[in-house]
Structures are given as C-alpha cells and as structure tokens.
Amino acid sequence: MDRVNEPPRLPEGSFAAWSHDRLALARRGTDECGDVWQLEPGVYVAATAGPCEAVLRRAQDFPMAPSPLFPPLKRATGAPTPAERAHAHAARMRGLRPQAVAARISEIAPGAAQFADQWPTGQDVEILPLVRHALAEIGVRYLFSEDAPTLLPFAARLFLAREALVRPSRWVWPRWVPTPARRFRTRQQVAFTDALRPVVRRRRTSGRPGDDVLGQMLRPSSRYGLLPEEAILDTLPGITVATFETPSRAAGWILLHLARHPQAADRVAAEAALLPADPAATTSTHLDSLRYTQALVREVLRLYPPSWLLTRRVTRQTQLADYTIRAGSTVLVCPYTAHRDAREHSEPDRFQPERWLDDSGSPANPGAFLSFGTGPHGCEGAALAMAMLTLLTAQTARCHHLSEPPGPEPSYQVTTLEGLATTGLRLRATLRSY
Numbered sequence: 263m264d265r266v267n268e269p270p271r272l273p274e275g276s277f278a279a280w281s282h283d284r285l286a287l288a289r290r291g292t293d294e295c296g297d298v299w300q301l302e303p304g305v306y307v308a309a310t311a312g313p314c315e316a317v318l319r320r321a322q323d324f325p326m327a328p329s330p331l332f333p334p335l336k337r338a339t340g341a342p343t344p345a346e347r348a349h350a351h352a353a354r355m356r357g358l359r360p361q362a363v364a365a366r367i368s369e370i371a372p373g374a375a376q377f378a379d380q381w382p383t384g385q386d387v388e389i390l391p392l393v394r395h396a397l398a399e400i401g402v403r404y405l406f407s408e409d410a411p412t413l414l415p416f417a418a419r420l421f422l423a424r425e426a427l428v429r430p431s432r433w434v435w436p437r438w439v440p441t442p443a444r445r446f447r448t449r450q451q452v453a454f455t456d457a458l459r460p461v462v463r464r465r466r467t468s469g470r471p472g473d474d475v476l477g478q479m480l481r482p483s484s485r486y487g488l489l490p491e492e493a494i495l496d497t498l499p500g501i502t503v504a505t506f507e508t509p510s511r512a513a514g515w516i517l518l519h520l521a522r523h524p525q526a527a528d529r530v531a532a533e534a535a536l537l538p539a540d541p542a543a544t545t546s547t548h549l550d551s552l553r554y555t556q557a558l559v560r561e562v563l564r565l566y567p568p569s570w571l572l573t574r575r576v577t578r579q580t581q582l583a584d585y586t587i588r589a590g591s592t593v594l595v596c597p598y599t600a601h602r603d604a605r606e607h608s609e610p611d612r613f614q615p616e617r618w619l620d621d622s623g624s625p626a627n628p629g630a631f632l633s634f635g636t637g638p639h640g641c642e643g644a645a646l647a648m649a650m651l652t653l654l655t656a657q658t659a660r661c662h663h664l665s666e667p668p669g670p671e672p673s674y675q676v677t678t679l680e681g682l683a684t685t686g687l688r689l690r691a692t693l694r695s696y
Contacts, residue, residue, distance in 0.1 A: 377658070
C-alpha cells in the first residue's frame with residue numbers, strides 16, 4: 263500500500279522543528295479556520311487554492327518583494343531602471359519559455375544521463391550534493407552554452423553565498439548592515455560579474471550573441487533597444503542560482519519517492535527504456551512521451567512544493583475572503599496546504615501519480631498546482647525545471663533501483679524557512695537489470 267505523505271517528523275528544538283511546526287500549524291489552520299486565517303495581527307495565511315491563486319494573480323495588491331539575495335551592485339551609474347528590469351525579464355523569457363526549452367532538449371538530456379551513469383552503486387550516498395552539482399551543470403550550460411565551464415565555479419560559490427544568507431539567525435538585521443553573510447554574498451557576486459563581463463563583451467564585439475539565454479539578453483528588442491551591459495550583469499546572478507537551487511530540492515523528494523514506491527519507479531523505467539541510446543538525440547517528442555514520469559514529478563511537487571510558503575506584502579487596503587486586510591500587512595501563501603485540500607484532490611495526502619493522467623494515459627489537470635506559482639510572478643524557469651526533473655527522473659529509474667538505508671525514519675530533515683529540502687537524505691542505488 264502507498265504510504266501517506268505526512269510532513270516529516272523532525273528533531274525538537276531545531277530550526278527544522280520550527281519549520282515542521284509551521285507546516286502543522288498551516289494544516290491545522292486550514293482544517294479549523296477555513297480558506298484564509300489570521301496568524302497574528304497583520305499576518306494572514308492564504309491556505310487553500312482559491313485565496314492562494316487570488317493573491318498570486320493580484321500582483322498590484324499583493325506584489326512580490328524584490329529579492330534581497332542578489333541586489334544590483336553599487337555603481338556610479340546606479341541600479342537598473344524599471345524599464346531596464348522589464349527589458350531584462352522579457353529577454354530572459356525569450357530563452358526560458360516552453361518553446362525555447364523544447365528546442366534545446368538535446369542539450370539538457372546528456373547531463374541527466376550523466377548523473378545517472380555516475381551515481382556510485384552499492385553504497386549509501388547523500389544525494390543532494392550530487393543532484394545539485396548535476397543540475398548546476400545543466401542549468402548553467404542552458405544559460406551560457408560554451409561559456410558554462412568558465413562560469414560554473416562562480417555559480418557554485420553564488421549558491422554558497424545564498425545558503426549563508428538564508429541560514430536562520432536569532433537576529434534580523436536591517437538590509438544596510440554589512441553582516442558577514444552579506445559581505446560574502448557581495449564578494450561572490452562581484453567575482454561572478456567579473457567573470458561574466460568579458461563573455462558579454464566578447465559576444466557583443468564578435469556579433470555572435472549566441473542562442474542561449476545570455477544570447478537572448480544581448481539581442482536588441484523593438485521596444486527597448488539594446489540592454490545595457492550593467493543591467494545584464496546585475497540580473498543574471500539570481501537566475502543562475504535559481505536554475506539549479508530549487509530544482510535540486512525538488513529532485514531530492516522525487517528520488518526519495520522512487521525509492522519508496524518501486525512499482526512507480528518500474529513504470530518510469532519502462533518509459534525511459536524507449537529514450538534514445540544517445541542522450542544528445544533526445545527531442546521534445548521523447549520528453550512528451552514520458553507521460554507517467556511527468557505525472558510522477560508533478561505529484562511529488564504537489565505533495566512537497568519546493569517553495570511551500572510564499573510571502574507577499576499588501577500595498578493597499580483590500581479584501582481577501584472574509585478579511586479586510588490593511589496596507590502593510592503580510593500574507594503568507596501556502597501551496598503546501600492548497601495542494602492537500604480534499605476539495606482539489608481526492609485523498610490529498612496519498613502519493614498517486616495517476617491523478618495527473620486521464621483514462622487514456624494522457625495528461626490531465628485534476629486540481630490546484632502552485633509549485634511554480636502563478637500569475638505575473640510565476641516561476642520564469644518552470645518549463646526548464648520540469649524538463650530537467652523529468653529527464654533526471656527517467657534516466658535514474660532507467661539505470662537504478664533506489665532504496666533507503668536501514669535505520670529509524672526519517673533519514674532526512676526539512677531545514678529551510680520557505681522551502682522543503684531532503685537535507686541529509688541518503689539513498690543506495692543498485693543497477694537495474696532487464
């Protein structure tokens with residue numbers, strides 16, 4: 263029988279336990295308080311699909327705060343203007359929209375196959391570092407093509423800077439205070455920018471911007487013209503880390519479910535057996551044929567959305583469900599509870615990839631799915647993330663049976679404030695025989 267996917271039990275007195283308590287509180291609030299409830303004065307929780315989608319779509323009332331992780335570097339020319347930021351976003355999206363990703367599947371697939379081929383067999387392995395390295399290589403290559411090997415070490419250090427910034431602390435410092443984590447972030451951001459600048463200038467000087475995401479940003483648009491160099495440099499650190507940081511968290515949960523649900527893993531392996539022997543020959547048609555694999559990925563993302571809690575600050579007094587919410591209040595959007603609402607998904611706590619397929623095995627849409635957000639601030643890289651995760655899942659199941667090492671449950675922890683990660687999870691791979 264499939265196990266019920268409850269929040270993992272975590273050590274008492276730890277930040278992980280705080281995260282678990284917040285998850286449990288969100289579930290209890292949904293059951294006891296309804297679709298929206300007040301956590302404390304000025305703080306509200308949107309816990310079911312309707313209010314969650316309303317908040318995410320009403321970006322004027324509930325805007326997403328600018329990310330403090332990689333703010334523009336201080337320069338004499340100042341930060342990018344709103345028009346330049348809009349141009350940068352539009353340029354990135356030219357390289358990240360589903361059609362663009364579909365056209366480059368042959369560049370994504372080899373990295374997924376290499377991850378599976380290089381997994382050490384017959385030993386218990388902590389999986390997140392392996393997954394993160396593999397997805398970083400795929401993601402950075404998708405952004406920068408042949409320049410990826412030069413930039414990958416700097417991207418890895420950007421990730422370390424991000425981890426230092428989000429590490430829990432008993433103190434909340436104003437943004438202008440130069441804490442050690444912020445100074446480390448700035449050093450790594452400068453190093454990444456210094457490595458990227460000659461790449462940008464070489465491509466512009468040669469007149470060959472490239473077909474990758476950076477190349478799209480180097481092309482002029484009919485509306486904005488040519489994007490300034492500094493705007494390109496300032497907007498790329500965040501998206502570079504995002505291409506592999508969040509998908510890595512998701513991949514941890516996916517691989518755990520392959521280990522815990524061997525029959526589902528067998529179905530994925532059967533689909534993957536039909537992929538080309540040469541991963542570089544993989545096309546979007548092959549990706550589309552992995553219907554059950556995509557359903558499994560979506561089901562894991564439903565149960566454990568990589569970002570389980572999203573924060574929005576209210577800009578003006580507005581109405582949400584039965585509450586009048588004042589400007590300056592905070593609304594916490596909880597995809598975790600929205601996905602586990604029985605009105606949206608039958609047996610919502612149970613792992614059932616089939617819910618994403620109709621009777622013929624074609625893709626279906628059974629209910630709310632907010633793992634990539636929605637509305638104006640939905641995840642830019644959703645199509646890329648789904649392609650990466652689907653191919654990684656397929657290639658891993660094609661090569662290996664996965665299992666958890668013996669010992670008390672759980673063998674993993676949730677350690678991030680707004681993300682669910684299988685930190686510390688160890689799995690064992692044995693070669694699959696046919």
